[in-house]
Amino acid sequence: MTEAPSTSFRRRKSSSSQTLAQMDLPPPLSPGVILRRLVKHGKYVAAGAAGIWWLDLVTAVENLLESPDSWARRMLVLAGGLHALTLTIFLYLVVFLPWLRGYMPNYPKWQQSRRLRVIFPVLTTSILLGWSLLVFSLTKSTHPAPRSSIHERIRGALDVQHRDGLGLFSSMAGATAIFSLTFGLLGFIPSPRVPVRVRKVK
Helix, strand or coil, rough: CCCHHHHHHHHHHHHHHHHHHHHHHCCCCHHHHHHHHHHHHHHHHHHHHHHHHCCCCCHHHHHHCCCCHHHHHHHHHHHHHHHHHHHHHHHHHHHHHHHCCCCCCCCHHHCCCCCHHHHHHHHHHHHHHHHHHHHHHHCCCCCCCCHHHHHHHHHHHHHHCCCCCHHHHHHHHHHHHHHHHHHHHCCCCCCCCCCCCCCCCC
C-alpha cells in the first residue's frame, strides 16, 4: 500500500521544521566560544571599569548626592532610575524569556510582535534619555575629586592639568563608561540552546 500524499507531506514539513529549528539554535558553549565571548565582551567591561576609575565617578556621584544643586541631584536620581529600567528590560529579554519561558523572540522581525513593538521603543528611549541626564548631572559635579597617588603619577607622566570636577567631554566619557560596563556584563549571560522561532511573542 502506498503512503498517503498528505501523510508524506506532513512528514516532510515536520522534518523541515526540525532542520530549521536546529539551524536557529545558538552554538554550544565550547572553550573556543567561551574565549571569544570573554574577548568580545571583556573589552567593554575593561574599558568601562577603566573609565569609571580614571574619572573617579564614584566620588563624583557621591558629591552630586550631597550637592546643594537640587536639579543636578534630581537628574542624577532620574538617570539612575532609567538605567535600572534599561537593565530590567535587558534581563527580561536575555534571561526571563529564553531561560524561564523557553523561547527566544525573533528580534530581526520585532515589528511583527505586539510586545516587542512596545519594548524596543521604551528600551531605546531609556538608554538615550538616561545617558543624556547622566551627562548633564555629571557636568554639575564641580567639587574637587580626591585623587589617589596612582592617578597623580599617571597624570603627571602625561602632563595632564588637574581640573575641579568634570567637564562636558569627561561627563560624556563617564556616562559612556557606565553603559559600556553594564552592557559588557550583560553580554556574559549565555544564551540557552532554544530555537529562535519556537514560539512567537505576542
